[in-house]
Each structure stands twice: as structure tokens, then as C-alpha cells.
Amino acid sequence: MEENKKKVTLKDIAARTGLSVNTVSRVLNKKPYYTKEVEERVTTACRELGYIVDMNASGLRSGSTHTIAILFDDLINPFYSYTTDIISKRFEECGYNSIIFSNNGRSPYVDYDMIRRVVARKPDGILSFLEPAEDMVDFIKQTGIPFVIFGRDGSPYGMHGVDADEVYGGGLAAEHLLDCGYKNLAYIGSWHDVKVCLDRQKGFEEAIAARGAAVDPSHIVYIREKDFGSIIDTLVNDGVDGIFCFNDVIAFIVIEAMEQRGKRLGEDYGVVGYDNIQFMMRMPRLLTTVDVGCGDFAKAGADMMLHLLSGEEGELPSFRSAHRSVLVKGKSTKQ
């Protein structure tokens, strides 16, 4: 491999064309006022020399890096990767690159360590699957960088958010389990202090109460906070036969654990998940699950960010009030 690392800069284009860097820059950025002839000289020289703009230098001077930071736990759960895929493509179409930050699933919050790494990149915007830690809210606002919480309600923080009606989704799960004839229900959440987790739980419990039944409080558990094996043992011993899980990945983990304990899926017990990830990878419908319509959801998230960046006035329509999640029937519940 030869060391031919000729980085071509505006100065080279200026020299080649006999113009000033200033004029070259103006042409490339399509600022008004230059002749057709100049434009051609510049574009020709750029092609011949293989000029590629340095976005970092550009961003430093102009104050806009054309970069958007995307923050999440991890990319393993397809809910994150599928929506990140759609969102980042939408950003790309509008000239923004995406820079990704993971907190390794060690917490459901954006903490100082994370936000510092993000801000160091001077992104034009931040789209986060994680809620900000309580003591980070003011800090984030002071950076002046538009911050969109995706998949979670932003209003408690006075921030922009794009979220779905999680209470409604939890209700769908409850009604379906009851319709199937399961009597002894449980909810397996992720974190006890995350609103989206509690909202699904709330919808679940309310729908059950509306039918005159109730969930035993000891059957409301949070998988990230307890020993998983003992959670399952308790549910099995207590004769739980209908389980609503915070998301599909948790549902699959539960199904595996139940199978190890000799329980037959659909017959001995039913499971409802959330997100419909099997649809994303074209899998057969094994799991009954609540589907928010990730494609539209992701698009709404991207559009919220792009709307804020455009500087236009006015609010965007609320995804939550305009969309209804649906229950998708799989083999993990009866009927």
C-alpha cells in the first residue's frame, strides 16, 4: 500500500481554478452569486482532484455538525435496531449522519458520563431511547441541543418526546389473556422506576380491574432487579397461567424458563409480549404480542427531530393520540 495520502482541501481547488477558497466554498455550498462558468471550473476541479469536504472543519466554523446522536441501552433488542435503522436512514436522507451511544444496558437513564461523551461530539440533535437522569435534565437543556426522547413520554421532563399509548397497550394484553380464559395473571416488567414500564403495568391492572378481577401484587415483578430463576419459580408455584411481559425478548426468556419447568406454552399458560419483533425479522408468529407499528413510530421520532432542527414553528401532531397499538395473535396464547 503506497503512502499517497494526499488530502485535497479547498486551497487545492482554489489554486487549481485560480479562484479564492472563499469563492470555491460559496459555489460548493450553493450560496447565491457566482457565474455558471465559475461553477463549472469548480466542479470540474473537485472531480479531477477528488475533493471531499471535511465536515468536522465545516462544523467547527459554521456551528452545525450535521450529526445527530442516537442513545440507547443496546442494539440487541430488535426494537432498538429496527427503529434505529429507520431513523438513521431518515436522518441520512436529510443530510445528517448518526453517531451512536450505548450505555450497555447498565441503567435506563442517560447519566453524566454518557451525556458528556455525546456533547463532546457537538451533535445538532440528540435522539434518545433512554430518559435523562433527573439531575441531568437542566444540564441537557442548557446545552441548547434539541433533545427528543423516543418511545418514552417527554412531558415529565419538559422535553420533547414521541411516545405511544402504553396504558392502552397494557390493556390489550390483559383483555386478551382474560379472553383466553387465563385466570391467574402476572406482569414481568423491566425496571420498576421507568414510566413506560409502569404505564404498561397500569393499563394491564386497570383492564383486569374493569373485569372485576385483580393481579396479586407479588406477581408484579421486574426482571432487571431480581433473580430471574426465583421469579419464575414463584410464578409457577403460585399457579400463574397468564403472563404479560414488558417486551418480546423478556417473553422469550420466560418461555424458555417455563419449558425447563415442564410447562406447555399456550396450554398450561399463556404469554403476551410487546413490540412484535418476530414481524421485523419475518419470523413465524409464535408469540402473541402488542404491536405499536414500529415503522410509523420510528418515522414520527425522526420527523420530530428533523422538525426541531428545521427551526419551524408549531407543534407536530402527537403520535400517541393518533395511533392505536394492536394485539397480534400468536401461538403463545390459546384460541
Place this chain on the structure above:
Amino acid sequence: MEENKKKVTLKDIAARTGLSVNTVSRVLNKKPYYTKEVEERVTTACRELGYIVDMNASGLRSGSTHTIAILFDDLINPFYSYTTDIISKRFEECGYNSIIFSNNGRSPYVDYDMIRRVVARKPDGILSFLEPAEDMVDFIKQTGIPFVIFGRDGSPYGMHGVDADEVYGGGLAAEHLLDCGYKNLAYIGSWHDVKVCLDRQKGFEEAIAARGAAVDPSHIVYIREKDFGSIIDTLVNDGVDGIFCFNDVIAFIVIEAMEQRGKRLGEDYGVVGYDNIQFMMRMPRLLTTVDVGCGDFAKAGADMMLHLLSGEEGELPSFRSAHRSVLVKGKSTKQ
């Protein structure tokens, strides 16, 4: 929201401490030669003022952006998202942020449009799930940016690559299908001109030949290049009963199409996929698939990149020669 966007720069820290920006920078970058007392003054001022370095400015001057570009078709296939997750976390641990680029699955190659967007970001390295287009190879080399092809063989391009033994994997699939008693086999690839796709095909055909059988050439098809419905119709009409798919997502699509045509999975026909994505999201083992061990694979890819960036001499051990893929039995094949 108040407009309090005070961006704190080195100049502010210098003013606060009575030192020069120069000295402040030296302390923050832990360059030799400064007193304990100066160090404390600087760190205190940084904490009080909430200083966060501007990596773009830093990169412009130093020539290193501490950014790595990751290139792929899309993030929807869990093979990409799972490995990207592991790789980007490893980069992060070593002080590199990841910036992602997708080509929307419109081609299996890195073309000029894509590489231009990448180079504009001046990444320290490029890790690509896509092979470079033939006429981009020299261009990429001339940028001087370390380029690692992940999951594909780099040697045809004279580039670094981290890949697995795909021929061996294809052989595993063939032997299993034959062991199950399937007689009339087919291969459904992705692109006819991508080496990794052809290698799996090669291993598949060779293993079948070694048993004295053969695959009908019309049963070697490429899903990205033909009408899918007619592919499946042909296979069904020809009585194909054993199908090896380039990856699990394709396998699921095939299973759905076969079910629509009244074929019973495992009994009437068997399917073997590739990647073991069901393991990644903790799903039950539906699909029989070839598992390369994505965790180690991703780690090897990240380490190759980091090794190149470290500037250390010597070659890294080859993943391909050190690792063997394994066949993971699911319900999509007999026995």
C-alpha cells in the same frame, strides 16, 4: 426553556485559572510536565464551569477524530445489529465513537456515494460489512484510512478482513440435510456475485458431491435478484425437500411462503439457515442454523480495527483458521 447556551471553551478555563489555554490543554491531555497544583486548578475550574472538550475541533487540529465509521446494508438483520452492538461498545471502551452508514440494502457494495459521505467525516478507521465496489478499492486505499472488511474475505482486495470459514459452514448445512434424509436439495442465496454467498454455496455443493449426489443447477437461486414467489413455486413444483438459506431471515421468509403453499416444516421439507439469530434474542430454537459464534466474531472484528489503529506491528491471528462454525439443531429439520 432559557437560552443559556454558554459553551465553555478552553479559553474560559484559562481565564478562570490564570493559565494559558496551552497549559490547560496539556493538563487535560495528560501531556508530561505540569505541577500537581496546576492540575488541580484546572480540574476544579473544568468541573465548576462544566467544561466538555469539542472533539471536532480537537480532531481537526490533531488529525485524529477518534471516530470509526461502521458500514452496513441495514440494521434490521440481527446479524448486523448484534455484531454492531458488540463492536461499537468495544470501540467506545477504547475512546472511539461509532458513526453509522447504511446503503439501504440497495447493493452489497460500498460505492462512491457511500464512501464519500464516510470520508467527509474523517474517521480514524472504517469497519465495513460491505465489500468495496471494484473501482473503489484504490480510492479507499489512497485515503489512508484503515479499512476492515467484516464478515467477508479481504484478501481479494488486498485489504484487511475478518471472516469465517463459509465453505465449511455450507458443508455443515448440506451434511445435516442429507443426514435427515432429505434428497432433493436447494440453495437460496442473496446476491450471485458476493463471495460469502458463493462460499456457502460452494461448501454446500461440495459436501453433497462428496456423498455422491448433486444439486440441480436450477435449484441454486438468489433471492435479491429474482421474483421470490416464482422461486418458491419452482422449488415446490420440482419437489425440493431440503433448503439451505444464506441467512436466517431468508429462511424465515421461505418458511412463510412454504406454509402458504401447504407444506409442513420439518416433515414435508427441511430448512437450514445461517447466523443463529434466534439465539441473539433468546428465542426458542425453531430454526436449524449454522452458528459462527457472533460474539467472538464481532470481538475479532473490533480487535482487528483497534490493532490497526494502535499502529502496532505484526498480524493478528486469523479468525477463520482458529474458529469452527457449528450446526445448531432446531425444529425446521427432522430427527
Place this chain on the structure above:
DNA sequence: CTGAAAGCGCTTACAG
């Protein structure tokens, strides 16, 4: 319509 100068926020030589 085009150019010379300044400056974005850093780090890198070079002095002292």
C-alpha cells in the same frame, strides 16, 4: 459577483 481577513476551538511545534 469575487476576495482578503478573521475566527470556530482545539493541539502542535517552538521559545523561554
Place this chain on the structure above:
DNA sequence: CTGAAAGCGCTTACAG
């Protein structure tokens, strides 16, 4: 051990 100056590659006012 610390500082003044220059410069990374651009874009932004400001002149002409």
C-alpha cells in the same frame, strides 16, 4: 514547567 504563535480546513461577515 509554562506561554505566545501558528494552523488544522472550513465558513462568515465585511470590503470592493
